[in-house]
Amino acid sequence: MTNIETLRWVGDWAGHLELIDQTLLPIELATIECRDVETAWEAIKMLRVRGAPAIGIAAAYGVVLGVQPVASGDKESFCRRFEEVTEYLAKSRPTAVNLFWALDRLKRKAAALQGTASPKELAESLLAEARAIHEEDRRICRDIGRHGAELIEDGQGVLTHCNAGGLATADYGTALAVFFAAAESGKRIHVYADETRPLLQGARLTTWELQQRGIPVTLICDSMAAQVMREGRVQAVVTGADRIAANGDAANKIGTYSVALAAAAHKIPFYVAAPQSTFDLSLPSGDGIPIEERDPREITHGFGRQTAPDGIDVYNPAFDVTPAELIAGLICEKGLIQPVTAERIAEVLGACS
Ligand code: MRU
Numbered sequence: 001m002t003n004i005e006t007l008r009w010v011g012d013w014a015g016h017l018e019l020i021d022q023t024l025l026p027i028e029l030a031t032i033e034c035r036d037v038e039t040a041w042e043a044i045k046m047l048r049v050r051g052a053p054a055i056g057i058a059a060a061y062g063v064v065l066g067v068q069p070v071a072s073g074d075k076e077s078f079c080r081r082f083e084e085v086t087e088y089l090a091k092s093r094p095t096a097v098n099l100f101w102a103l104d105r106l107k108r109k110a111a112a113l114q115g116t117a118s119p120k121e122l123a124e125s126l127l128a129e130a131r132a133i134h135e136e137d138r139r140i141c142r143d144i145g146r147h148g149a150e151l152i153e154d155g156q157g158v159l160t161h162c163n164a165g166g167l168a169t170a171d172y173g174t175a176l177a178v179f180f181a182a183a184e185s186g187k188r189i190h191v192y193a194d195e196t197r198p199l200l201q202g203a204r205l206t207t208w209e210l211q212q213r214g215i216p217v218t219l220i221c222d223s224m225a226a227q228v229m230r231e232g233r234v235q236a237v238v239t240g241a242d243r244i245a246a247n248g249d250a251a252n253k254i255g256t257y258s259v260a261l262a263a264a265a266h267k268i269p270f271y272v273a274a275p276q277s278t279f280d281l282s283l284p285s286g287d288g289i290p291i292e293e294r295d296p297r298e299i300t301h302g303f304g305r306q307t308a309p310d311g312i313d314v315y316n317p318a319f320d321v322t323p324a325e326l327i328a329g330l331i332c333e334k335g336l337i338q339p340v341t342a343e344r345i346a347e348v349l350g351a352c353s
Pocket of ligand 1: 240
């Protein structure tokens with residue numbers, strides 16, 4: 001099958017961003033156009049575009065949209081607007097560090113050129129940097145898939161949580177890249193996909209992507225994962241991540257921590273697949289990772305139907321943190337990081353950066 005194009009920039013610096021509206025899947029595969037930074041911000045906030053690497057790419061293009069109106073003006077207004085726009089996009093979602101990583105890359109680019117370039121040249125350079133982030137992600141996802149596939153054996157059952165597929169990245173995924181690459185190399189695998197309450201990224205997106213590629217997949221409710229493991233159906237778990245601290249603690253979609261605990265209880269290896277841009281080495285442990293809290297209505301009124309009494313108290317954290325000791329290995333574009341310790345992470349990422 002052809003790869004999913006999660007997002008696409010159309011035209012030159014004055015162009016626009018097109019992205020798959022993931023809230024419509026799997027019923028409808030439709031794109032939306034973002035022609036201003038506010039539309040890009042809303043798309044990130046409302047999970048029309050989602051998944052850590054895809055959020056980073058969308059934010060980078062969002063900056064270009066944001067500076068378009070001042071690209072024919074004076075440099076002072078351009079710089080002021082650039083700052084406003086990066087601050088604004090940084091407030092869309094707090095957990096996935098890829099968003100801040102992408103904004104920082106654009107800030108460094110602007111800072112390097114500010115002295116000599118005109119506003120229009122700056123806008124062009126920002127677009128080039130956003131495109132570079134986008135292109136690099138395609139290559140990185142394939143490297144992650146190649147490294148991770150070595151951990152999967154022919155005939156295995158594997159389990160994943162949420163969606164860390166093509167839709168969450170430029171086009172091939174992180175956790176799902178491992179399964180795609182294993183299947184492409186001829187290994188017969190069977191994927192169990194957690195539905196991923198409350199927004200059902202597993203049910204709506206992961207099963208859809210696997211189905212598109214003809215990889216056998218069985219959808220289960222989140223609460224079924226331990227039983228499925230107990231029945232011996234799963235030999236490895238692979239998930240993505242939104243932010244990995246220096247010691248290897250990894251934030252990912254809410255429910256991932258429970259899956260890791262269940263995997264440990266059944267002696268099943270639990271792997272996390274993520275690019276280097278998902279590591280936040282400024283945080284010593286996962287305790288410092290900001291966890292997004294979302295609208296209670298995602299739980300009480302999911303997909304248009306009220307499922308809880310009026311006025312009920314709700315807690316809705318969108319992510320949790322899996323401690324490093326539960327993670328058998330971190331799969332990044334540089335290879336497998338094992339054991340998951342601060343020393344090993346620094347060694348692999350430091351040596352290769
Ligand atoms: O809230 P979401 O759908 O953006 O959460 C996505 C996840 O938790 C993914 O597993 C993570 O971002 C990795 S995507 C390669």
